[in-house]
């Protein structure tokens with residue numbers, strides 16, 4: 001199985017590590033650390049050296065309660081970092097909800113568009129369909145402003161699965177082939193700790209949707225609740241969560257701590273090969 005990702009064709013036989021670059025002043029995990037272009041580019045280069053298979057550059061925090069960012073400001077944050085990294089040897093994803101920025105990012109060489117609203121913005125599907133970029137379709141209940149106030153489901157796995165299956169169908173109808181599609185249950189996006197744990201236990205079920213499966217648990221609040229630690233101290237818990245996600249079927253893990261995750265996956269890969 002492969003993922004078509006711009007000019008890259010990524011094998012999904014081994015788990016892939018997507019390294020997060022937040023060019024934001026307010027991200028929950030690393031807000032402000034890489035908010036200017038030079039720092040963000042230096043961080044992105046470091047993640048590539050540490051073995052990231054994909055970079056994910058974002059210019060708008062989606063943490064619970066985050067304020068929306070204007071297009072102009074998000075563009076100013078994201079595009080220079082993207083331009084600096086397009087020839088780094090790894091595909092670069094742009095994490096955005098804005099169709100206009102999707103278009104501009106694709107024009108500047110983005111290989112993937114990662115949209116926490118699963119391309120539901122006006123004309124988002126049209127923005128991404130013509131180029132051979134990969135698209136990440138993520139589930140979210142509500143919006144970042146209010147999503148953690150009272151998340152509720154009858155059956156979280158079934159409801160997330162039904163939503164993603166509908167988005168995959170719409171993407172295919174818009175001309176996006178299966179080998180360009182990534183699905184993501186959206187850990188922490190309108191979910192309680194119990195919902196997240198249930199999704200993690202049943203992650204393998206989302207493989208039947210046909211796309212590559214991505215899991216983003218890195219440093220998230222659920223790990224804080226389980227360990228009592230603040231985001232920068234959630235590295236060990238994040239590595240454990242990434243390993244569990246891969247064990248339960250994830251093809252791609254979206255992480256802040258690339259080196260630590262790579263080490264854990266090296267062990268996982270070695271044991272898997274023996275089997």
Ligand code: HH2
Pocket residue numbers: 020022024026027028029030058060061062063095114115116136138184186187214215216217254
């Ligand atoms: N999580 C975050 C942002 N984008 N995209 C996908 N596909 N899946 C995720 O789980 C996901 C995502 C939140 O993490 P982070 O980027 O570190 O924080 P912030 O949104 O505050 O910038």
